[in-house]
Amino acid sequence: MATRDTDPYAALTEHVERLTYLEDASGVLGWDQQVTMPEGGAPARGKQLSTLSGIGHDLLTDDEVGDLLDACEAADLDDEEAAVVRETRRRYDRATSVPGDLVERHAQASSDAQQTWQGAKADDDWDAFADTLDELRELRVERATHIAPDAPTYPTLYDDGMPTLPLATVEEIFADLKDALVPLVDDIRENGDDLADPFAGQSFPEDEQSALNHAAADFLGYPDDRGRLDLSAHPFTSGTQFDARITTRYKEKSPLDGLTATIHEFGHASYQLGLRDDEYGTPLGSARGEVHESQSRFWENHVGRTRAFWETFLPTFKEHLSGVDDLTAEEAYEAANRIAPENVIRVEADELTYHMHIILRHEIEGEYLDGDLTVEEIPARWNEKMEEYLGVTPEATGDGPLQDIHWTGRFGGFPSYTVGSVLAAQLTAAMEEDLDIEGCIRDEAFDKLWEWQTEHVHRHGQRYTADELVEVATGEPLSADAFIEYAEAKFGDLYGL
Known part of the structure; x- marks a missing residue:
């Protein structure tokens, strides 16, 4: 050498x-x-x-x-x-x-x-x-x-986090999602079956939820020797392939909020832990930021929100929470997938309306950075767009533009969340050609799902640009097609459309 x-x-x-x-x-x-x-x-x-x-x-x-x-x-x-x-x-x-x-x-x-x-x-x-x-x-x-x-300010700042995935691709995805998801949500509101909230009126102590979430992390295979689970004001993941730490938060009235946040952050940690140990310190041992959210969204939505997951995880859920002895797997599955446009909090939003939250932030950031919107005007503009996209207005700025910590760190990062959901669906479609995903979940063979992601995504680090990596992993360029097909099938079935 x-x-x-x-x-x-x-x-x-x-x-x-x-x-x-x-x-x-x-x-x-x-x-x-x-x-x-x-x-x-x-x-x-x-x-x-x-x-x-x-x-x-x-x-x-x-x-x-x-x-x-x-x-x-x-x-x-x-x-x-x-x-x-x-x-x-x-x-x-x-x-x-x-x-x-x-x-x-x-x-x-x-x-x-x-x-x-x-x-x-x-x-x-x-x-x-x-x-x-x-x-x-x-x-x-x-x-x-x-x-x-x-150059305009926003695209330059966008490139900080997503330098190898063209902004034009993201904006095309946003346009496709607006065209598909807004009518789908409206159809659910007007014609869909009612799904009950089995946790309504109940309270779940933090110590019970903490025990549940630590059990969930163990259930999925989160390694104690290379990670830890803690609380923070906003859930996040931090670390390397040797030490990938996650955080979550709990809401007394809604045990699924903390649980889905934990599963989401586990997905981020799985990416960090799947990187090559022998390349730590180089780009080959570093995550491709543009695709990081695909890993958290895969685990949160394509594992944690499935019937198969709730059929196998329900005993653990009941073991750690009081007042849920009569809960069925189907009720838990429906609760995890209820569409709730009235929810004004992004990290608590359902799988469909979530993307309207992202598009809203993307548009407000652009207006603010370009000087078309003053800081004093942001709350009113926020409420205006919430009403336009979701038909709801937050009552307080703490539930509006103050709900996210992200602006303290950077601008231009929110598109990665929707890109993550879109890519997660595309990766899932590719994975299904090699694995029986539902069978793996029912058998608690989560290691097989993790190994597939490591083989097709994690181990490459930054060897490929983001658009190249998507094609290497799935055989196709990134598009909203797989996500839209998945969403229409899943929620059409769930709501009897």
């Missing part, structure tokens, strides 16, 4: 690995900030994350990295090596466009904003968050201007 002194590729990967380790350390600090850090620790944590972000920026933009990239691009590389160089080049070119002091200012502001958001949400006080959001917007517009001076 060539040494660092003679092999530019070896030198480049060593540099990239050091950067990844630093970023993953920041990730642990971020996890701690949302899960275990005392409230008074926020000022110090902001400085810590800002400093690490600045050091990471310096590492990535070092002149040596540019020289090594030039040398690697002139060398004879195999496909995997070329992928590492391609991904590093993209990050390098983007990062060298942004001044280091701006990176640190943004990291500090983003960290501070998390505490501000939590307080504003708890107090239902949009004004308490508005100035912070405007500050973040200014920083992000400034950053986007450095990266692509002549």
